[in-house]
Amino acid sequence: MATLQEQFNKEGFLILRGALDKEVINAIYREAREIFAVQIKRVTGQTVDIDDRDVFENAMFEFFEKDFDAFVNTGKTVQHSISLHRLGVSDQILDLLWQVGISQPVIGARPAMQFNSRFLSKGGSKHWKLDAHQDWRTGQGSLDSTVIWFPMVNAGEEIGALQVIPGSHTVGLLESSTSGYQGGITAALREEEFVQTEFEVGDLLIFSSFLVHRSGNNVTHNIRWSVQLRYNNLDEPTFIERGYPMAYLYKPETELVTPGFPTVEQLKSLYE
Ligand SMILES: O=C(O)CCC(=O)C(=O)O
Secondary structure, eight states: OOOHHHHHHHHSEEEETTOSOHHHHHHHHHHHHHHHHHHHHHHHOOOOOTTOHHHHHHHHHHHHHHOHHHHHHHHHHHTTOHHHHHHHTSHHHHHHHHHTTOSSEEEEEEEEEEEEOGGGOSSGGGGTSOOSBOTHHHHOOOTTOEEEEEESSOBOTTBTOOEEOTTGGGSOOOOBSOSSSSSOBOSOOOGGGOEEOOBOBTBEEEEETTSOEEOOOBOSSSOEEEEEEEEEETTOHHHHHTTOOOOOOOOOOSSOSSTTOOOHHHHHHHHO
């Protein structure tokens, strides 16, 4: 019987059933919806029940249509939630990384959350689905940099769970039209090599950042809520040799987002 590490090394990924505590996932999912609900109320005037999936998601679509900037910013804010970050550095996740050989994990990029739906897209499929890519190109970290992906709702083919090419983590860094997330691998890939993954809440996919993968096709009216956590290995010799490159750039806005804000009165009334 192959060990987890042997299977991971051979296929470039593992799907671990029931590896995550459902309550932890539900808390992250809940916090995300609660954050969105505040802005949905502000923008659409609706007080939505976050547990009524269809009603809540229709309100998400309306929010997206009515105030795109606020939607994008709320999406980013959700990715800064405490519950999500807490999971990213939890013993459970670190233990998993150790099991696949990441001896000294360090965060490769902030945790990310995706709200995958064609109704949350302005640019056709290119804005809600990722073409075939290798995450290493965007992170450029350790050779063994590793991604953990899991949905917060049950996710199979219909709702567009990830599709992966087993064993593709050793074919090298493939030619790509971009190092960002719009665009993808331009080298020829055989369609029949993609394998559709399927998950229940609590299952996760852990994969080498060289594994070729892409978004599935969400044909439902629901949002596929999912999370990605990315790690490098501080012990990996080429990462050390290359000076621990950090290819993710976080930078501040150059202009004030809300000109004229705040007034002195606003500040005083806050602290008095
Ligand atoms: O969740 C998805 O649809 C795509 C996520 C992905 O491929 C990535 O972030 O690298």
